[in-house]
Structures are given as structure tokens and as C-alpha cells.
Amino acid sequence: MPLKSLPNKAPELTAFEGGYLVSPNGGWRSVRPVINMNLCVHCGQCYLYCPDGTISPELCLDYNFCKGCGICAKMCKRGAITMQKEADYA
Amino acid sequence: MAMSARDLDKREFFFGHKACAGCGGSLAVRIALKVLGERAVSVLPAGCMSAVGFNFPQLAFTNNAFITPFAATASVMTGIEAGLRQRGIDDFQVVGFAGDGGTADIGLQALSGAIDRGDNILYICYDNEAYMNTGIQKSGLTPYGAKTTTTPYKGSRRHKKDMLAIVAANGVDYAASASIGYLEDYIRKIEKAAGITGTKYIHVLAPCPVGWGFKTDETVDIAREAVDVGAWSLREYENGEWKLNREPSRPQDLELYMKRQGRFKIEKQYQEENNYAGE
Ligand SMILES: Cc1ncc(C[n+]2csc(CCOP(=O)(O)OP(=O)(O)O)c2C)c(N)n1
Ligand code: SF4
Ligand code: SF4
Ligand code: SF4
Ligand SMILES: [Mg+2]
Numbered sequence: 016m017p018l019k020s021l022p023n024k025a026p027e028l029t030a031f032e033g034g035y036l037v038s039p040n041g042g043w044r045s046v047r048p049v050i051n052m053n054l055c056v057h058c059g060q061c062y063l064y065c066p067d068g069t070i071s072p073e074l075c076l077d078y079n080f081c082k083g084c085g086i087c088a089k090m091c092k093r094g095a096i097t098m099q100k101e102a103d104y105a
Numbered sequence: 106m107a108m109s110a111r112d113l114d115k116r117e118f119f120f121g122h123k124a125c126a127g128c129g130g131s132l133a134v135r136i137a138l139k140v141l142g143e144r145a146v147s148v149l150p151a152g153c154m155s156a157v158g159f160n161f162p163q164l165a166f167t168n169n170a171f172i173t174p175f176a177a178t179a180s181v182m183t184g185i186e187a188g189l190r191q192r193g194i195d196d197f198q199v200v201g202f203a204g205d206g207g208t209a210d211i212g213l214q215a216l217s218g219a220i221d222r223g224d225n226i227l228y229i230c231y232d233n234e235a236y237m238n239t240g241i242q243k244s245g246l247t248p249y250g251a252k253t254t255t256t257p258y259k260g261s262r263r264h265k266k267d268m269l270a271i272v273a274a275n276g277v278d279y280a281a282s283a284s285i286g287y288l289e290d291y292i293r294k295i296e297k298a299a300g301i302t303g304t305k306y307i308h309v310l311a312p313c314p315v316g317w318g319f320k321t322d323e324t325v326d327i328a329r330e331a332v333d334v335g336a337w338s339l340r341e342y343e344n345g346e347w348k349l350n351r352e353p354s355r356p357q358d359l360e361l362y363m364k365r366q367g368r369f370k371i372e373k374q375y376q377e378e379n380n381y382a383g384e
């Protein structure tokens with residue numbers, strides 16, 4: 016491409032609109048986090064500290080990608096997140 | 106105004122990566138990109154974060170991202186920054202994510218060169234205290250006493266290199282240490298660094314459950330405890346001045362911090378002979 020025709024910004028993000036280019040990681044899990052909304056105070060700590068970004072700011076869990084590490088449950092001061100056996104959801 | 110967790114970009118820029126469950130390094134990358142946003146251009150040398158982020162044809166980075174040869178992180182950052190600028194693009198931040206081995210050992214010369222030129226880049230070292238991606242070998246940032254596959258009996262006999270002092274001595278414009286256990290502090294430092302024109306260096310402690318020997322849910326807790334007991338410090342270097350951001354709140358518990366990690370469980374006989382934990 017000739018230099019002058021390059022857009023004056025970085026190329027568009029590919030993954031947001033087209034869907035992520037990655038295969039799911041949910042199968043790695045033996046336990047899954049479950050949020051009890053009656054205990055939750057929406058502090059956002061679970062969202063912030065999840066290494067995989069699988070808890071949205073609105074606290075929706077993406078079970079396709081959550082690896083079940085348990086960090087979110089540890090971070091929750093309210094005890095609103097419990098780790099439950101994946102086998103019970105099979 | 107200082108950025109808080111709520112001001113982070115809601116989108117994920119490092120998603121679906123193949124890091125082990127509970128990986129501290131992946132949290133460091135994820136949060137940095139949520140601060141910098143879609144105009145960040147990521148540069149990663151060989152190491153866990155490139156290995157788990159680029160799995161052709163899969164790509165866990167949703168913004169522009171490059172892999173570099175192991176020793177070349179800072180040089181490639183320099184080139185990308187110059188190239189984008191030459192094309193008249195000015196609204197971007199080149200950010201590097203290199204491991205402790207990639208930074209303190211093999212990539213040190215390239216980093217020194219970039220600092221010397223004052224290149225406008227943000228270099229982030231995620232420190233998991235060993236060469237993890239190749240199976241836990243000792244690096245220049247492995248702490249004293251930590252067992253690795255190359256220090257299997259006594260643990261490392263060397264102390265960590267002080268990377269912050271090294272980049273300061275090279276004349277860096279801004280340097281800070283952080284921990285994934287204190288993300289507000291890490292977020293503030295990334296935001297501050299992004300606002301400075303010049304060479305910026307952030308060193309973030311990023312525990313690795315596999316290499317350190319602890320359960321996957323303990324990563325953040327251990328990263329926090331490292332600061333609390335004084336095994337790691339949160340510091341800033343700017344305009345020739347040093348600042349300690351947080352006093353260790355319970356230095357007496359250093360032994361507890363070590364005891365909960367498999368890597369500090371050194372051969373019993375050696376421990377007894379040398380009063381290991383008290384050293
Ligand atoms: C020149 C060169 N030497 C060795 C390697 C093999 N290698 C790939 S990743 C890696 C370990 C990197 O360790 P570190 O920088 O601490 O990152 P981590 O894997 O711990 O995240 C090594 C030795 C390589 N890719 N290139
Ligand atoms: S278990 Fe781990 S990966 Fe899953 S949502 Fe919680 S912190 Fe994220
Ligand atoms: S950490 Fe607990 S209380 Fe806070 S938002 Fe998450 S579930 Fe709710
Ligand atoms: S080995 Fe450690 S640093 Fe590497 S991906 Fe796994 S948890 Fe992360
Ligand atoms: Mg490492």
C-alpha cells in the first residue's frame with residue numbers, strides 16, 4: 016500500500032466485532048464460580064482481579080472462558096461467590 | 106484525575122488466552138491494556154505471555170500486537186514507535202510486556218539502548234521470578250532461596266537484581282514497581298507513565314502458581330502479601346527522586362509468606378544445616 020493512502024489511525028479491532036479469534040477455555044474447569052446476587056454489593060473486585068476477564072462489569076460470567084481458578088471467590092469480601100463442582104452442572 | 110477501576114475500558118483486550126488458571130502475568134497484561142485502551146500497540150518477546158497470547162491462528166490480543174525475538178523487546182518497540190510516527194500517526198502507546206528473564210537478563214542491552222535514546226515507549230516487566238515458559242529456570246530476578254529446575258537443591262544463591270535501580274542509573278524518565286496484588290496502585294502508575302513522553306519502565310510482580318508452588322486461587326493474595334511482608338516494594342522513580350508508595354505492614358511475617366510457597370521448601374537437611382528460613 017502506498018504510504019499516503021494509509022489511514023491516520025491504527026487498523027480497526029478485529030476481535031470485538033467479528034467475535035474472538037480464540038477457542039473456549041471453559042473445559043479446563045473442575046469447579047465454577049457462582050455469584051449469589053443477594054450477597055453481592057457490586058464492588059467490582061471480582062471483575063477487576065479475574066486474570067481472564069471472564070466476569071463482565073455487570074457481573075455476567077462467561078463460562079465459555081472462565082478457567083475456574085477461584086481468584087474471584089477469594090477476592091469477594093462478601094462471600095458472594097462460591098466455587099461449585101463442575102460435575103454438578105454436567 | 107486519577108483513574109479508578111470503574112474508569113477502565115470495559116472491553117477486554119487480552120481475552121481467551123491460554124495462560125494457566127490463576128496466572129498473575131496474564132492479569133498484569135489484561136489490566137495494563139484496559140488502562141491504555143485500543144490505541145495500545147503491544148510488543149512481547151518469547152515468554153509465557155506471548156506463548157499464551159499468540160496461538161496461530163488464534164489471537165488473544167484484540168489490539169495490535171507483535172512478537173519479538175527474545176532479546177529484542179525494547180528495540181522492536183523503538184522501531185514500531187518510530188514507524189508509526191513516520192506515518193503521521195500520533196495517537197498510540199507502544200507498550201512492551203516482557204518477563205523477568207527477558208528483561209533483567211537477555212533483553213537488558215536493548216532496554217538500556219532505548220533508555221539512552223529517550224525513546225517514547227512504556228516497557229512493562231511482568232516478574233514471575235523465573236524463566237517459566239521453558240520450565241522454571243533461575244533468572245536474574247529469582248529471589249534468594251527459591252527453588253527452580255536449575256537451582257534444585259539449595260534454591261537460588263543470588264539475590265534479585267534491582268531492575269528499578271538499573272533503569273534509574275541508565276537515566277530512565279519514569280520507573281515504578283507494582284504488584285498485581287495492588288491493582289489500584291498499578292493502574293495509577295500505568296496511567297501516569299502513559300502521560301509522560303519518554304522512556305517509562307514499570308516492573309510488576311506477577312506470581313505464577315505453577316512455578317512458585319501454590320494453589321491457583323492464591324495468586325493475588327500472595328502478590329499482596331509479598332508487599333505487606335517486604336519481600337517486594339512499591340516504589341517510584343521520577344526526576345531523580347525515589348518514593349516508597351507503601352510501607353510493609355507486617356514485616357514479621359516474611360517466613361509465613363515463604364512457607365506457603367513450594368519453591369521455598371528447600372531440602373530439609375540443607376535447611377537445618379543453614380538455618381535457612383531465618384537467613
Ligand atoms: C534467544 C532465545 N533463547 C531462548 C529462548 C527460549 N525461551 C523462550 S521463552 C523463555 C523463558 C522466558 O522467561 P521470562 O522472560 O522470565 O518469561 P516467562 O516465560 O517467565 O513469562 C526461554 C528461555 C528463545 N525463545 N530465544
Ligand atoms: S474462577 Fe478465575 S477465571 Fe473464572 S471468573 Fe473467577 S477469577 Fe475469572
Ligand atoms: S466481589 Fe463479591 S460483592 Fe464484589 S461485585 Fe464481585 S460478587 Fe459482588
Ligand atoms: S507457567 Fe506461570 S507465568 Fe506461565 S502461563 Fe502458567 S501461570 Fe502464567
Ligand atoms: Mg519469568
